Amino acid sequence: MRVMVLVKATVDSEKGFVPSPESMVAMEAMGRFNDELRAAGILRDAGGLKPSSYGKRIAFDGASRTVIDGPFAATSELVAGYWIWEVKDMAEAVAWVKRCPNPMPGPSEIEIRPFYERADWQPDSGKA
Structure with missing residues (x-):
């Protein structure tokens, strides 16, 4: 099962990355977490996004x-970063997110969304 794990934006993330001793410690912790994901064979892709002031919507x-x-309103509805993982099920994805260091200096949220898979587009074949 492929999932996209979305790091929700915060007021701080919308200000942009500012190198500081605290942010460097947080980046190192996230780097170690990403190394664990790679070692487990789960991580397919990951990235941090610049603030929405750099973005466009069509x-x-x-x-x-x-x-x-940009910038766009409703900061809590924006995405600041993402991972794409290959996991056996949603429970495994939740377990990994619970191990994740807090991606922001203060309160934050991570959302997990499954990708559509080929089987999702197949006709129902009469199953009840």
């Missing part, structure tokens, strides 16, 4: 396309 309405410049 709004679709029929044939119309409108480009919206």
Whole structure:
């Protein structure tokens, strides 16, 4: 089962990365966690995202396309980073996230979302 593990943005992450002794300690802890994921064969990809002020959104309405410049409101709904993992089930993904160092200096959230797999698109074949 492939899952995307989303690190939700915070007011601090939207300010951008600022090197400090504390942030370097946090980065080292996250690096060790990523090493554990690699060693377990779970990690497929990972990355941190720049603040939404660097981003763009494209709004679709029929044939119309409108480009919206960041920054974007509702910081708690934004994504600051991600992993793509291959796990046996959602319980394994939750167990790994519980081991993760806090990705932000203060309160934060991580969301786990499964990818659609080929089997999800197959006709139901009559199963009840």
